Amino acid sequence: xxxxxxxxxxxxxxxxxxxxxxxxxxxxxxxxxxxxxxxxxxxxxxxxxxxxxxxxxxxxxxxxxxxxxxxxxxxxxxxxxxxxxxxxxxxxxxxxxxxxxxxxxxxxxxxxxxxxxxxxxxxxxxxxxxxxxxxxxxxxxxxxxxxxxxxxxxxxxxxxxxxxxxxxxxxxxxxxxxxxxxxxxxxxxxxxxxxxxxxxxxxxxxxxxxxxxxxxxxxxxxxxxxxxxxxxxxxxxxxxxxxxxxxxxxxxxxxxxxxxxxxxxxxxxxxxxxxxxxxxxxxxxxxxxxxxxxxxxxxxxxxxxxxxxxxxxxxxxxxxxxxxxxxxxxxxxxxxxxxxxxxxxxxxxxxxxxxxxxxxxxxxxxxxxxxxxxxxxxxxxxxxxxxxxxxxxxxxxxxxxxxxxxxxxxxxxxxxxxxxxxxxxxxxxxxxxxxxxxxxxxxxxxxxxxxxxxxxxxxxx
Amino acid sequence: xxxxxxxxxxxxxxxxxxxxxxxxxxxxxxxxxxxxxxxxxxxxxxxxxxxxxxxxxxxxxxxxxxxxxxxxxxxxxxxxxxxxxxxxxxxxxxxxxxxxxxx
Numbered sequence: 330x331x332x333x334x335x336x337x338x339x340x341x342x343x344x345x346x347x348x349x350x351x352x353x354x355x356x357x358x359x360x361x362x363x364x365x366x367x368x369x370x371x372x373x374x375x376x377x378x379x380x381x382x383x384x385x386x387x388x389x390x391x392x393x394x395x396x397x398x399x400x401x402x403x404x405x406x407x408x409x410x411x412x413x414x415x416x417x418x419x420x421x422x423x424x425x426x427x428x429x430x431x432x433x434x435x436x437x438x439x440x441x442x443x444x445x446x447x448x449x450x451x452x453x454x455x456x457x458x459x460x461x462x463x464x465x466x467x468x469x470x471x472x473x474x475x476x477x478x479x480x481x482x483x484x485x486x487x488x489x490x491x492x493x494x495x496x497x498x499x500x501x502x503x504x505x506x507x508x509x510x511x512x513x514x515x516x517x518x519x520x521x522x523x524x525x526x527x528x529x530x531x532x533x534x535x536x537x538x539x540x541x542x543x544x545x546x547x548x549x550x551x552x553x554x555x556x557x558x559x560x561x562x563x564x565x566x567x568x569x570x571x572x573x574x575x576x577x578x579x580x581x582x583x584x585x586x587x588x589x590x591x592x593x594x595x596x597x598x599x600x601x602x603x604x605x606x607x608x609x610x611x612x613x614x615x616x617x618x619x620x621x622x623x624x625x626x627x628x629x630x631x632x633x634x635x636x637x638x639x640x641x642x643x644x645x646x647x648x649x650x651x652x653x654x655x656x657x658x659x660x661x662x663x664x665x666x667x668x669x670x671x672x673x674x675x676x677x678x679x680x681x682x683x684x685x686x687x688x689x690x691x692x693x694x695x696x697x698x699x700x701x702x703x704x705x706x707x708x709x710x711x712x713x714x715x716x717x718x719x720x721x722x723x724x725x726x727x728x729x730x731x732x733x734x735x736x737x738x739x740x741x742x743x744x745x746x747x748x749x750x751x752x753x754x755x756x757x758x759x760x761x762x763x764x765x766x767x768x769x770x771x772x773x774x775x776x777x778x779x780x781x782x783x784x785x786x787x788x789x790x
Numbered sequence: 791x792x793x794x795x796x797x798x799x800x801x802x803x804x805x806x807x808x809x810x811x812x813x814x815x816x817x818x819x820x821x822x823x824x825x826x827x828x829x830x831x832x833x834x835x836x837x838x839x840x841x842x843x844x845x846x847x848x849x850x851x852x853x854x855x856x857x858x859x860x861x862x863x864x865x866x867x868x869x870x871x872x873x874x875x876x877x878x879x880x881x882x883x884x885x886x887x888x889x890x891x892x893x
Binding site (some may be wrong): 344346349351352353355356357359361362364365366368369375376379380382384385386390391393394395397399401402405406407409410418420421422423424425427428429430432434435436437438439446511513532541542545548549551552553555556557558559561563564565566567568569570571572573574575576577578583669671676677678679681682685686688690691692694696746749759 | 793795798801802804805806807808809811812813814815816817818819820821822823824825826827829830831832833834835836837838839840841842843844845846850851852854855856857858859860861862863864865866867868869870871872873874875876877878879880881882
């Protein structure tokens with residue numbers, strides 16, 4: 330048993346240092362893994378310290394609960410496919426937020442309106458934790474395609490959202506003002522859960538990178554608020570580190586789409602927009618379809634090829650085949666690089682993880698700002714399942730919904746080959762002018778299929 | 791260990807700045823591991839769950855605390871293993887270019 334509070338605080342400080350270093354080590358893939366191990370040590374120290382605190386009992390319950398949770402977490406972590414990583418992250422966000430809300434509920438029940446700052450912390454932890462829990466589950470459902478990935482909207486949605494949130498806040502204020510009884514917090518949690526559901530439902534799939542980052546920040550802040558309730562420095566600091574990280578990522582993602590966070594949350598972006606840009610194909614330019622053989626020739630005799638992967642590659646699980654294609658081309662002396670748009674896929678860094686899984690060395694992966702100047706000296710830009718992030722309309726067409734979004738300058742390459750399932754517009758619901766460019770040819774079909782055909786066509790040359 | 795509120799707020803604000811500083815050095819490439827790594831770190835709420843369940847003496851608190859422990863430990867264990875699995879995949883090119891195929 331540890332009875333000296335100073336020893337407890339110092340042990341928690343050890344955990345804090347481990348967590349900070351874990352994040353610090355993430356600055357390079359070289360020692361990132363070591364950092365995660367260090368984070369693991371920090372967690373073990375924190376848990377062991379807490380278990381050894383005076384007055385901790387119910388050992389059997391703790392052990393059984395931890396065993397169940399750990400088993401589920403472990404199996405989930407092992408089994409999940411890399412393409413399903415966004416939903417996994419959403420799920421972990423959710424359970425963390427849920428746990429924070431439950432801790433707040435238990436503390437409220439125990440102390441029955443403790444008053445002052447502790448009540449404020451309980452309210453915040455319950456409110457934010459519940460929003461994160463419900464919102465993350467909806468995000469999970471959308472990413473897993475249990476719920477439609479398209480925005481789900483109903484009339485006066487934003488008004489209803491605000492009313493629900495205001496009602497939840499009203500119960501929070503009542504609690505702070507001295508209302509007591511479990512029902513106050515029950516009502517608050519229920520309303521917060523409802524808000525969480527309604528706030529994510531209208532957000533479309535392509536905006537998921539922003540939403541997941543935001544929910545990540547929420548859970549961190551909820552954990553931090555729990556730290557105020559329990560007077561625990563390690564919770565305050567660790568929670569806030571996550572809050573800061575999620576906030577930063579949210580801002581980065583929103584910036585990469587040139588949209589404000591409020592626009593992402595309340596804009597219901599990506600609804601099927603009737604007629605938006607639909608008339609453009611009438612101006613005489615047409616889409617040129619091509620064959621795997623033609624593309625194989627183009628690729629094999631190129632000096633430099635830049636692959637632009639997008640969500641379509643993830644859906645088709647084509648990352649391994651894409652790497653094989655790159656290998657075959659490199660054997661022929663072609664310089665192959667990958668251009669990764671910050672919001673390609675469904676979460677920050679989604680494409681990097683998929684390509685890393687396919688053993689693409691990270692030295693071949695380039696960020697938008699690094700690679701954009703290189704397109705002008707590129708023979709073939711190979712776009713695999715990416716759409717809106719390559720649309721030149723974002724640069725030139727002020728009426729386009731994606732105007733101002735930074736894009737990959739794919740259209741500057743000498744020729745462009747687009748692998749795409751059909752001419753269906755991308756997530757933003759608008760046509761991509763790139764496809765009408767005379768330098769562009771389209772290879773229609775499932776990304777994995779097309780890439781496999783390309784591999785055998787290149788080998789046959 | 792009852793710290794005054796102002797001290798806790800000071801710690802909170804400093805942690806926020808520290809977080810921004812450290813996270814802004816994480817390359818875009820590692821943003822997914824960053825998300826799952828921070829996922830793991832917010833699993834620290836398991837400490838809160840242990841405190842609640844460990845001191846619970848009525849059925850309501852026991853149930854709530856138990857569910858909290860289950861959720862939080864799934865968060866901790868799952869978050870850590872997923873991050874480890876991902877980071878293991880990030881590799882440099884093993885041998886020099888073009889001399890021989892990578893595999």
